[in-house]
Amino acid sequence: MLDHVFSDAIGSLREALESARLERQTLEERLQTDVLLGDLTWVTSYAMPGEGDPPRVRCDLTLEWPTWSQTSYRTWYLEGEVAEPPEITVEIVLRLQQLDAAPTPSDVLASLPPEPPVLGDLELERSGTTVETIYDDLNNPIWALDLTFEGTYELDEATLEDGAAMDDHFAGLGGWIAGALVRLGDLRFGDAGTGGPADTQAT
Numbered sequence: 122m123l124d125h126v127f128s129d130a131i132g133s134l135r136e137a138l139e140s141a142r143l144e145r146q147t148l149e150e151r152l153q154t155d156v157l158l159g160d161l162t163w164v165t166s167y168a169m170p171g172e173g174d175p176p177r178v179r180c181d182l183t184l185e186w187p188t189w190s191q192t193s194y195r196t197w198y199l200e201g202e203v204a205e206p207p208e209i210t211v212e213i214v215l216r217l218q219q220l221d222a223a224p225t226p227s228d229v230l231a232s233l234p235p236e237p238p239v240l241g242d243l244e245l246e247r248s249g250t251t252v253e254t255i256y257d258d259l260n261n262p263i264w265a266l267d268l269t270f271e272g273t274y275e276l277d278e279a280t281l282e283d284g285a286a287m288d289d290h291f292a293g294l295g296g297w298i299a300g301a302l303v304r305l306g307d308l309r310f311g312d313a314g315t316g317g318p319a320d321t322q323a324t
Contacts, residue, residue: 126194126276127186129284130209131163134182136288137295143167143302146179159188169302177219178305180298185210190276197281207281209274213238213245213294215301218265222310226250229266232304238270238297241290245270264310 138145149166163184168176190207197203215233217224230250238245253265280286 126207126281126284127161127163127184127209130184130274130287130291133284133287133291134184134294135165137291137293138167138182138298139295140292141295141299142170143180143295143299144170144172146176149181159191161186161191167298169299169306172306175218177217178302179216179218180302181214181216183210183212183214185212194276194281197278203278203281206275206277208276211240211245211272211274213270213298215268215270215298215305216265217305217308218263220264220266220310223254223264224252224266224308224310226252226266229268229305229308232308233268234297234300234304236297239293240272240274243272243274245272 135145144167146166146168150164152161152163154161163186164181166179166181168179172178186207186209189205190209193203193205193207197207217229237247248269248271250269251267253267254262255265256262274290280290
C-alpha cells in the first residue's frame with residue numbers, strides 16, 4: 122500500500138477485523154476511484170469462520186476518502202497546517218441472508234449488542250433497515266435483511282502525525298462486528314410462509 126493516511130486507515134480496519142478472527146471475503150474487496158469527482162472508495166466484506174460461500178451472515182464495510190479530504194491532507198503534508206481536518210466516511214452493513222421466512226426487523230435489532238459501534242470518539246448511527254425478498258423460484262422465495270451504520274471519522278492533527286493512533290480507534294470495531302455477527306447467526310425464523318412476503322421494504 123502507499124504511504125498515505127487513507128491506506129493507514131484501511132490497514133487499521135483490516136487488523137481490527139482479523140484480530141477478531143473474522144475472515145475476509147477475498148473476491149469482494151475492491152479499491153475504486155470516481156474518475157469524475159476524484160473520490161476514493163475501499164470496499165470489503167468479512168464473515169465468521171466456517172460460514173460457507175456465500176455466508177449466511179456477513180459484514181460489508183466501506184471507507185470513502187473524498188476529494189476535499191485529499192486536498193486538506195495534501196495542504197497539511199506540505200505546509201504542516203490543517204485548515205479543515207480531512208474526513209473518512211465509514212459505512213458498516215450487517216447482512217443476514219438465505220432466510221426461508223421474512224425476518225422481523227425489531228427482533229433482529231433487539232439481538233444486536235446494546236451499544237452502537239464506536240470509532241474513536243465517533244458513535245456510528247444506524248441509518249436504516251432493509252428487508253429483501255428474492256425470487257429465484259417464484260414458489261420458494263428467500264429473504265435477506267441489511268442493517269446499516271454510518272458516520273464520518275475526522276482525522277485531527279495528532280492522528281495525521283501518528284497514523285498508529287488509528288489502530289486504537291479502529292480496534293473496537295472488530296470486536297463489535299464479530300459480536301454482532303455471532304448474535305445474528307444465532308437468529309432463526311420460522312418456515313417460509315409464516316412471515317408476510319413483501320417485495321422490498323425499508324424503515
